[in-house]
Amino acid sequence: MSRAVQTQVACTEDMKKAAGYRAVDDHIHSGMVVGLGTGSTAYYAVERLGQKIKNGELVDIVAIPTSTKTENQARSWNIPLGTLDTHPSPDVAIDGADEVDSHLNLIKGRGGALLREKMVAIEAEKFVIIVVESKLVQGLGVTGALPVEITPFCWKRTMRCLLDVEAFQGCQVSATLRQEQDRIYVTDNHNYIVDLFFKEPIPELVSAARQLIDIVGVVEHGLFLHMADVCLVSGKEGIRLIEKK
Numbered sequence: 001m002s003r004a005v006q007t008q009v010a011c012t013e014d015m016k017k018a019a020g021y022r023a024v025d026d027h028i029h030s031g032m033v034v035g036l037g038t039g040s041t042a043y044y045a046v047e048r049l050g051q052k053i054k055n056g057e058l059v060d061i062v063a064i065p066t067s068t069k070t071e072n073q074a075r076s077w078n079i080p081l082g083t084l085d086t087h088p089s090p091d092v093a094i095d096g097a098d099e100v101d102s103h104l105n106l107i108k109g110r111g112g113a114l115l116r117e118k119m120v121a122i123e124a125e126k127f128v129i130i131v132v133e134s135k136l137v138q139g140l141g142v143t144g145a146l147p148v149e150i151t152p153f154c155w156k157r158t159m160r161c162l163l164d165v166e167a168f169q170g171c172q173v174s175a176t177l178r179q180e181q182d183r184i185y186v187t188d189n190h191n192y193i194v195d196l197f198f199k200e201p202i203p204e205l206v207s208a209a210r211q212l213i214d215i216v217g218v219v220e221h222g223l224f225l226h227m228a229d230v231c232l233v234s235g236k237e238g239i240r241l242i243e244k245k
């Protein structure tokens, strides 16, 4: 890796860490039930939470992880864990995102955890997003896939239905079944993920979201519309906040 690329990677890592740490410092207090997101930015929020519990700065915390990966990380810090069944109303959920538009609409799920992430976020009193500034976009769907979790049963049929969504007609969209190391990628919920790729920003977000979830065989999709309360955007100059209007 060239020195310039190494510096860039180190810099991005510092920005993720700054966002994750700041979210915990500003939004988590003793006695809270906390949803823990998934991904390389959420990783730092879990780390900070673990440190603060370990040194006694935070007590009486219960955390609800959104993936087995996050659960394993939380366990390594001895963070007390619960579920939405034991703790139905988390005070806050902290998570990363793949894309964020100016209305705080999000694409999530490129890390494969979108179903649990959405279940936890939707129940949380406050949903805090942590991203590096490159995640900010004018319109959703421009930097990568819109992930959709589907049942393995007759997945080709469900994939065809995804391409037929009325809101997508007139725009160029393609679909790929997610693979990992030459095998079909399987989520924590034993489902598959179809990644939808768009040539231009996804049109009619609200209709698209509704039409996607209406497809029998779709478990959940990665459009998180009007859910985030605040986004911590980490850049070279520090962290700035975008709040729900």
Ligand SMILES: O=C(CO)[C@H](O)[C@H](O)COP(=O)(O)O
Residues within 6 Å of the ligand: 037, 038, 039, 040, 041, 042, 095, 096, 097, 098, 107, 108, 109, 110, 111, 112, 113, 114, 117
């Ligand atoms: O939705 C997610 C996982 O399903 C992640 O929050 C999203 O992919 C962002 O991850 P990262 O912080 O690693 O860029």
